[in-house]
Amino acid sequence: MAQLILVVDDVSAWAPYFPSENLLDFESYLTQAPVKNAPRTRVINLCKNNKYLSNGYYCSLLAEARDQTVIPSVATLNNLRNSALFAFGFDGVSEALSAFTAENGSKSEGKNKGEGEGKGELKKLKFKSYFGRSPLPELAALCRELFERLPCPVLELTFKKRSRWELTGLATLSPRELTGEEEDHFAEALEAYSRIMWRKPKSVKRYRYDLAMLVNPDEALPPSDAKALARFVKAGERADVNVELITRKDYQRLAEYDGLFIRETTAIDHHTFRFAQKAEHEGLVVMDSPASILRCANKVFLAESFTKHGVPIPNTLMVNPKNKETPALLEQELGYPLVLKIPDGAFSRGIYKVADRAALIDTLAILRNASALVLAQEFFFTEFDWRIGVLNHQAIFACKYFMVKGHWQIYRHHDSGKQADSGGFVTLPTYEAPKAVLNAALKAVKPIGDGLYGVDIKEGNGRVAVIEVNDNPNIDHGVEDVFLKDKLYDIVIADFVRRFEMQR
Structure with a gap:
């Protein structure tokens, strides 16, 4: 469990708020002795002055030196000093503020509204963001976007309208600088942002x-x-x-x-x-990791990896859909019917079966704007696909996913794109799956990582062929867990525990 520390210049700054054992003044934080094997620590720097070489600056600097996660980070503080980084505004700023001023007009002044200046049409707005939250619903999305780019507890934002609305000023504020209703907004946002502060009772x-x-x-x-x-x-x-x-x-x-x-x-x-x-940057155990997502998300990578490591696959070619020679090449190498796939399709989307030259040319025309490369494979029909679930290089479940009746895929999507039909399934203990299928699954994931994967495999006519590896495989109640039941979930959580303890 991560430890939370709130750092203020002086504890008196916290007088309007609920007492917290997580609170430290800057001097106390400064003199904290390093602790070996300390729990992960999260620091919220609430010091008043975040300028270079100030208490606030050193608070963030010390936190990073101690391998603690802190907001604002030193990088964020440096960015706030460089107005050129935000002078041109962020996406959606002008649209959001134009809509806000049109809706609120002169009502934008007041303690619950942004401060507006100028007669007639508003030309300047100033308001506060609390952990990316705004008491103004119209500005909530804008504050959230700014917080994701420049994470700070409290920001005072200034916008001016020239040819369009632009962000012209950013200033960090401490709780001491808030008054009245602003203190309520801050406390609510802090509680929502970091519930560890007021966690469940000790009981x-x-x-x-x-x-x-x-x-x-x-x-x-x-x-x-x-x-x-x-x-x-x-x-x-x-x-x-x-x-x-x-x-x-x-x-x-x-x-x-x-x-x-x-x-x-x-x-x-x-x-x-x-x-x-x-999550990986913060030092968390992640399943699945960014590397696994990158490798599994693209069928071109998988095809190349399978070929390099001797994983059995259907006859496969990577082709340029814009090349005029592509149709003839595919006819010669694969024949009809064949299958074309965009590299990042999922759940049977972006996969096309073509039966003749006319369909091939039409489909390549559709795909030419989707990707510079398209995967082409022989049509290898089977009544079902194997799905082998693999975790840390061990098979943990085995399913047969059957094709939709009268269709050649497991899923058949409706025109709306929001619904899909799926075929039946049979879940088996892994020891009942053919050895060649299990071996192919384990071989396929070896170069990808040690996470949780679902390997799709076709078996028929004496052949086994891996279709793809999914980084985020289905584990649904009443399907993949039919054989192991609750033990399947225990296996996954136990592997997280193993990884947590390895990190320690």
Whole structure:
């Protein structure tokens, strides 16, 4: 569990707020002796002056030297001194403020509104952001974006309207500089941002480790359904691990945890990848790691890796969809029918079966704007695909996923894109899966990493062929857990515990 320290210039600055055992004045923090094997520590620097060589600056500098996570970081403080970094504004600033002023007009003045200057049309706005939160709902998204780029407890933001609204001033504030209702906004934002400060009463059980499980309640095809997520939480309790569900809005809270378990479909240009990167940077155990996401997200990488390491795969070519010679090459090397895949497709999306030259040319025309390279493979039909779940190079579950009736894939997506049909399944103990299938799965993940993977494999006509490795495989209640039941969730949580203890 991460330890939290709030640092202020003087404890008297905290008089309006609820007492906290996590509070230290700067002098006390300065004289703290280094502790070997200390728990991960998170510092919130609330000193009044964050200028170069001030108390606030040294607070952040000392925290980083002690391998503690601190906001604001030294890099953030340096960025705040360089107005050129934000003089041109951030995406959405002008639009958000134009909408805000149009909605509020002269009402924007007052203790709950930004301070406006100028007669008639507002030309200047000044307001405060508390841990990326704003008491003004219209500015919430803007404050959140600024906080993600420049994480500071309290920022005073100044905007001026020239040809468009621009961010012209940023200043950090301490709790001592807040008054009245502003103190309430600060306290509420701090509690929401870092609940460790007012954690559960001592009578409530404390856990050895805290594991954040990233989910998206609105995802149509999540890697784990609600019942499976609940079983991960129960497995955590059995292992003395507090498993807490978080969403993308909890990005800045990652340092509170010992590990991150991503149970949302991952992608490179996506918040899931940013979560994995930040968690790894903070020293958390991450499953799956940024490297695993990068390697599994692109079928071109997988095809090249499989070839290099002798993993059995269907006949495969990487082609340029814009090259005029591509159709003839594919006809000669693969014949019809063949399958074209965009490199980053998932859940049977971005995969096209073509049966003749006309369909091939049309499909290549569709894909030419999606990727510089397209994966082409022989059409290897089987009535089901094997899915072997692998964790730390050990097979933990085996499923047969059957094709949708009358279709050649496991999933058939509706035109709306929000729903999909899926075929049936059979879950088996891993020892009942063919040895050649298990060996191929373990061989496929070896160059990728030691995380949790789902390996899709076709078996038929005396052949075994790996289709892909998924970095974030499905573990749904009533499907992958049919054979092992709750033990499957215990295995995953136990591996997190193993990794936590290895880090110690």
